[in-house]
Amino acid sequence: MSDTLRDKLMLGVALALAAIYLFPLYWMYITALKSGSAMFANPPDFWPRDPQWQIYGEVWESRNMGRYIWNSLVIACGAVSVIAILGTGCAYVLARYRNVWIDIGLFLILMLQVLPASLMITPIFVGFSQVGLLDYPRLAVILAIAAKSMPFFIVLVRATFMSVPQELEEAALVDGNSRVGAFFNIVLPLARNGILVSAILIFMQAFGEFVYSKSMIQAVELQPASVGLNTFMGPNTNEWNKIMAYATIYVTPILAAFVLLQRRIVSGLTSGALK
Amino acid sequence: MKRLFSSIVDGKGFDIALVALPLAFLLALSGLALLYNVVMSFQEVDMFSLGTLWRPFVGFKNYRDLFAQPETLPILANTAIFVTASIAGQFVIGFGLALFFWTNFPGASWLRGLFLVSWVMPGLVVGAIWNWILSGDFGVLNFILRESGLISENIFWRSDPNFSLWAVILANIWLGTSFNMILLSVGLSSIPGDLYEAAELDGANAWQRFWTITLPMMRASIGAIIALGLIFTLQQFDLFAAITSGGPNNSSNVTQYWAWDMSFRQYDFAKGATISVIMIVFVMAASIVYVRSTRHEVRG
């Protein structure tokens, strides 16, 4: 089998797999263009008969989405910075040694992430209200998200640090670097891609965070897009087409950015930054 | 002071500072919150005494009451099935896809990136979409299965007690696969290519190379992914709320949804907290397994 034939075959299979996997996304896009009750049509329409393109503009305007998305960005960037600053060093140490204390540390970090946000929100809300953090609602949400997602970041980045050869760091130390110097000059650059992928995953999670924002941010001007999305939903009002239009606007830019970035990151890794 | 400083720059102090800071942060936020739950599970909680920790202690009464309820054991069993099936499905499919895209044909990395949609889409939307896909009468899944002749009569995924839990598992596998795939891709790409070249020269076939090189080299990634997968599946809440609400008749109820239902639907906060403590114990066991598995990791 020639290489080009093989490539074409693989690409075909990949496209088929992607088509299956992306079906829910496709469904989101076309639902946005359908009218309300068309959702319940049987058999389902796989293509909107009367696409309502104007819905995107309407939703953007009527929902003041610019402000919501800005808030989401602020919260997501804040959470990622807190996590990256605190988590990277921790992951590095947990990867560097192998003893009982490290076991305990890892164990604690995993344990602290057990409960879903819907169960953690009450105690966190009570605690934050005691120390007055609720007066700075976006900061409060950033901290809560950081606490929720940091263990995830640490576990992932630790796995990345595991793949950085220890001899490189030792060589740097022998060359007269301090521990701090070796960390910043040698280890960190080598683990860069893993950290970046993990940070992006965290960013995307924080961008869609909902439970904490909903309860802690009461002022509409400070709420993120996920809370704005939720205001469409109610027991007697599910404007699915608008919900999906909103979600489309909300998701597409991040998805596009990620497709571009991950290509560089993952393929950058394969082409041998580490070898 | 100077010794402390130099230790932080260039000694054990450096490591301790790096770990102590985040740990303190986590303990202050998540640790206290968990403790609040544990304490509450031994108390009688009134919905208006949420703001204080001083409430009447009732010992193990909440636990006894909970295990006296007929739905408790089935729900624990459902949770075990949900976690095991979801992780197995996500990991196997995710690994399969990662290996597939690793072969590096043109367009591979673009398409791989697209798979991350399940990670970006807001939980509310994912839940709603799966709700329609799985719906009995006008659901797309039934439509496709019917048209392809696999079933002759609609399956009521959400409302048939025999299928409801599997409906949520199906959606959850979809949700978690991409995460597994991306991380396994990163893991795969960090395996030095010359190992394979050497093995190929030694005459190892693809199957042998997978078992002797790929798997052992990926140990750290796999351990991390499965440990995180466990936590993600135990935190999975949106899908239950959107697809089955734990029903019908608790046939798809799992601890995390049940705990929420107890606390915020029936306002029985003590029972809700008791269920969370059971979850904590469950994860504690799993965390020990993970931490032990890290002893066999290979350092690159």
Place this chain on the structure above:
Amino acid sequence: MGIRKYAMLGALALATVSILGMSARAEDVTINVWALDRDIQPAPNLVKDFNALNTGIKVEFRQIQFDDVVSEAMRAYSTGQAPDIIAIDNPEHALFASRGAFLNLTAMIAKSEVVKTANYFPGPLASTMWDGKNYGIPKATNTIALYYNKDMFKSKGLDPDKPPQTWDELVETARKLTDPSANVYGLTFSAKANEEGTFQFLPWAQMAGAGYDNINTAGAVKALDTWKTIIDEKLASPDTLTRSQWDSTGTFNSGNAAMAISGPWELDRMVAEAKFDWGVALLPVPKAGAERSSAMGDFNWAIFANTEYPEEAFKVLEYFVSQDDRMFKDFGQLPARSDITIPETGEPKKDAALKVFVEQLNYAKPRGPHPEWPKISKAIQDAIQAALTGQMSSQEALDQAAAKIKAVDG
């Protein structure tokens, strides 16, 4: 007459409020209001209108989702962050009132020129009462009735002006209308395992002489057996067990169900989307001449007990009440008052439906009031689901529910 009457009323309300507001003019008081209303529903619009009056009271509005009202309110109240005014679902009113979380408004209502208890339907009013005192004011009300597709009635040879009157007729009609080849179910309703299931089932039990405190009577068993027949024979979709009322009625609007049990909140969507002739009938009764009953839905206004400005908060409520006559015209909601005649909308199907709903409202009973209502409701939901999935007989399921409710009732 119409416009002048409104203008008068508006002016009167404005005058009342601004006179009352004078005393507070010295400094602006801020009153926080939480409600689930969206931009096209009453609360945010009334707040906007109120703020435009410049009474010296500034109202801040926060929208909360239906599912979060109680948990947000409890969290806020127990940490001292509660709003001054909240709109709360009527079965949950007693939960707060019985614990003293809501302000006792009896004295203020007695003195009020605007709020008169005699003007309210008894059901909604009862839901705001606890221990003989007023802990709130009904915000709006609703109930459920039977929607039916007249075109489908005609095509199956049924008389579109004779909707089913009794349970047997309902089942029989549903059998005739069900047409799997055309993807049509005879009926759609909601037996979901949340408050909606209870909301839909209780009227059936009540019509047969049962109630939440005696849920395992022969009549209630017959009601649940009727539901079971409907589900078992696939006269309604098996997804009835997991589908909300709104989603269920969506299948009616798209022509996949010939009848639907739901409330007046569906009217606007149905007018816009249903491409067929439809009508509304009173809920069928167990047998001809039996007592009628219906569910009573919607929210109440209440003031939190720890508000700093009880007087001002009450003034805001008085303003809301003074605008009750706009409820249906502007926001499509039914005021909970018997002294307001709802004007015609000019949309014949909607007007006809409205008459039925207003009549049905006379039979509406509140759920409870009981401070442990959520637990009672959960017992009823469990029974419905256990019976409909065939895991228990209707009798066993309702016996179990009765035992659980007895334990809650103490």
